[in-house]
Amino acid sequence: MKFLHTSDWHIGRTLNGFSLLEEQKYAFEQILSLAKQNQVDGIIIAGDLYERAVPSAESVITFNQMLREMNIIEKFPIYMISGNHDGAKRLSYAKDWLDYNNLHLRTSLEEAFIPVETKETQIFLLPFFDPMDARIYFSNQGLDEEDTKQIKTIDDAMTLVISKMKSQFNNKKNQVLVTHFAVSPHKEEIVLTSETPSKVGGLSTLNVSQFADFDYVALGHIHTRLASPSDKVQYSGSPVKFNTKEASTQKGIFVVEIKEKMLNSNFLPLQVKTDLVVLEEEWEQLISRDFYERQPLNKAWFAITIKNFDRTKLVGQNLRAQLQKIYGTIIELDYQFEKKQLTRSRSQDIETLDNVEILSSFYKFTTGETLDDVQTAIIESTFNELEGEK
Amino acid sequence: MKFLHTSDWHIGRTLNGFSLLEEQKYAFEQILSLAKQNQVDGIIIAGDLYERAVPSAESVITFNQMLREMNIIEKFPIYMISGNHDGAKRLSYAKDWLDYNNLHLRTSLEEAFIPVETKETQIFLLPFFDPMDARIYFSNQGLDEEDTKQIKTIDDAMTLVISKMKSQFNNKKNQVLVTHFAVSPHKEEIVLTSETPSKVGGLSTLNVSQFADFDYVALGHIHTRLASPSDKVQYSGSPVKFNTKEASTQKGIFVVEIKEKMLNSNFLPLQVKTDLVVLEEEWEQLISRDFYERQPLNKAWFAITIKNFDRTKLVGQNLRAQLQKIYGTIIELDYQFEKKQLTRSRSQDIETLDNVEILSSFYKFTTGETLDDVQTAIIESTFNELEGEK
Structure with missing residues (x-):
């Protein structure tokens, strides 16, 4: 079976107030073309x-x-x-009718245990759920109260879920799982020297070893494929860049083929409609013709940080308006203050930083190192989860 | 062809804050039973x-x-x-998949012109729309600007819509229209003696003569079947009572059969789960055992008006609490003041009246007569439309 794996479409998302709909439609058209060119047997959208x-x-x-x-x-x-x-409940509307035309949508834990069967493959569709959903489900299934109470983390719940799925496995077929969680790579598991062992990502993160018995696990939730725990258990990432930190990331989809338990997975890139350009320069550089004429003026979205920003020199000027006149669309404008101002401004600045920035400053302050892309992605997805609507 | 005609389910509606969901489910189960008993060929829900x-x-x-x-x-x-x-746009989600299983939902004017065809019947599904939708549609269809501007009322729009539908008529079949508007009976059309002719119901009301070429028109919008313009063009009414003015109304559905252009239509009643009892009595009567023991205490919903209410005599008493203790659920509690207080309290009271009540007082004040059920229904639906979300 050959399929296309994508996830995290987030239709309706904006980037600093700018609609991403045209970008999403452009990515969609490419996804559809790739599905046709590669003659896939199905398209997976992992939440x-x-x-x-x-x-x-x-x-x-x-x-x-x-x-x-x-x-x-x-x-x-x-x-x-x-x-x-x-919104799982709203999304479930008309689900039964979609199935008639091979559009398989699952929105609740109880629907996850009967796989969609093709000639060669069993596809298990496991939507996002939380440990409380699992408690209710397994309690209704007759699990006794003491055991139900032991379901504390999503990892606890997943152990039960996968064990139940395995009872449905047909050994003559391949098994594919589609799900939507933060999964940490086994190799990065950290056991602290203290008495309490701890896992990367905390209580809401799953360990990749949970998924050992599947031939492929199509993940959604984290927006970059670089966070994938393994070739068999991987994130496709979102088809569109959702923030300026992703400016230089290559987005795409996977085309995955499973033949007699052999996996062949190819990442195929998607083009952007409008480029996202991040500039970090001093003000004089930003407004110098030599510099800006080398930029894709009025064709890209610009995220600009003014380095060594000195308020006193630029008092009374509308900086954003000046930059817009030169560059076109400015989707983000930040200021990096000169070192001499740093101490004074730190406590003010923290008000304007987002959670990820605060955490990454703290990480740098305590370890002296910068968060890498994967770490940033995990932190972002965790904050999203905390803030998100379920 | 034999079908069941219902409309105005309004799932999610409350009555003075009390959820009607259980009442709606109870009505639904009866509708489904009636469809089975009568072996209908389809169920119409007119918006x-x-x-x-x-x-x-x-x-x-x-x-x-x-x-x-x-x-x-x-x-x-x-x-x-x-x-x-x-919300027509939201509701249109998954529509194409529903069609595969003979669930035909139409949510926009442009979808109304291709009927659903059965062996004997053409069923035209015309959702609620406004004159502006019709202007846009017919302008896109090549109607010239001057003619487009002439579409001012819903009646203007309907003339064009029905003329276009008629071009699809197959004379070997019956034609049924399902739609959702206020339609006034031809016989009640009033032409004022002034130079400007006027129709009952104003700009947002259609005249029944529009529908002469259909074998049956299944209407929704007005919640009582008593507002039906004719046997061929009729409202089923809502399956559930939505306010206390409907307490004594019999709700139901129509089973309609069309055989060789002959129409046979039967109104079949629905039972309520919880009775709605309206009491208008003086306080002493309401709390007298002789009186209240004849009421379905704790089994019905009560809407109570205290007649000849004298605040001075009942100062400091929690009247609602006392009545709840006797009757159970009080969904509405009103006060009718003694005549001597009327002048003083009128201006205060108007703040607490709803639009229909204000209009009906005005009607009574100017004509000396009381609005009948049909008039009230038309007024209500007009206010609903004005206030409603499209």
Whole structure:
């Protein structure tokens, strides 16, 4: 079986207030082309279909149109689940009718145990859920109260879930799991020297070893494929860049083929419609013709940090307006203060930093090192989860 | 062809803050039974499926479950449209997949012109729309600007819509229209003696003569069947009582059969789960055992008006609490003041009256007569439309 693996479409998302809808549509058209070129047997979307639990009417129409093109017009079977951003209950509307046309959507834990069966493959669709959902489900299944109480972390719940899935395994077929969680790579597991062992990512993170019995695990939740624990258990990442930290990241999808338990997985890149350019320069540089004429003026989105910013020299000037006149769309404008101002401004600045920035400053302060992309992605997804609507 | 005609389910509606969901489910089970007993060929729901454009997750689940039972389990074809309360764009999600299983939902004007065809019948599904939607549609269809501007009222728009539908008529079949508007009976049309002719109901009301070429028109919008313009063009009314003015109304559905252009329509009543009892009595009567022991205490919902209410005599008493202790659920508590207080209290009272009550007082004040059920229904639906989310 050959399929296309994508995730985290987040239809309706904005980047600093700028709609990403055109970017998302552009990525979608490429995904559909790649599905056709590669003659895949199905398309997997591993959760976070929408940005919000109650998506706007425009988002609903856009996503519906994408599903129509893939499933009704091009006849691709679709395998998809709700993520933590999706409103599982609302999304479940009309699910039974979708199944008639090989559009398989699962939005609750209890639906995860009966796989979609193709000739060669069993596809288990496990939507995002939390330990409390698992307590309720297994308690209804007759698990006794003491054992139910032992389900504290998502890892505890997953052990039970996968054990139950395995009872459905048909050994003549391959098993694919589609799910939506933070999964940490086994190799990076850290046991602290203190008496309490601890895992990277904490209580809401799963260990990759949970998934050993599947031939492929198509993950969603973390927006970069670089956070993938292994080739068999991997994130496709989002098809679109959702923030300026991803400016230099290559987005894409996986085309995965499983033949007699052999896995062949290829990452295929997606092009952006509008480039995202990050500039960190001093003010004089930013407004010098020699510098800016080398930039894709009025064609890209610019995220600009003014280095060694000295308020006193630029008093009364509308900096954003000046930059917009030169560059076009400025989606982010930051200021890096001169060192002499740093002490004074630190306590003020913390008010304007987001959680990830605060944590990454703290990390740098305590370890002297900078967070890498994977670490940043895990932290971001954890904050998203904490703040997100379920 | 034999079908069941219902409308205005308004899933998610409350009555003075009391959820009507259990009442709605009870009505639904009876509707499904009647469909089975009468072996209908399809079920028509003529709009206002939900109470709100953005229904709650609970409403979505409930309505989805009802559709499942009718269409997936019992295999009834469904013919339904969006009403003014429904969010047409959101509701259109997954529509194409529903069609595969004979669940036909139309939510926009442009979808109304291709009927659903059965062996004997063409069913035109015309959702609620406004004159501006019609201007846009007919302008896109090549109607010239001057003619487009002439579409001012819904009646203007309907003339064009029905003329276009007629071009699709197959004379060997019957034609049924499902739609969602206020339609006034021809016989009550009033032409004022002034130079400007005027129609009952104003700009947002259609004249029944528009529909002369259909064999049956299944209407939604007005909640009582008593407002039906004719046997061929009729309102089923809502399956549930939505306010205390409807306490003594018999709710139900129509089973309609069309055989060789002959129409046979039967109104079949629905039972309520919880009775709605309206009492207008003086305080002493309300709390007298002789009186209240004849009431269905703790079994019904009570709407109570205390007649000849004299504040001075009952100062410091919690009247609602006393009545609840006797009667159970009090969903409405009103006060009718003694005549001597009337002048003083009128200006205060108007703040607490709803629009329909204000208008009906004004009608009584100016004409000396009381609004009848049909008039009240039309006024209510007009206010709903003005206040409603489209």
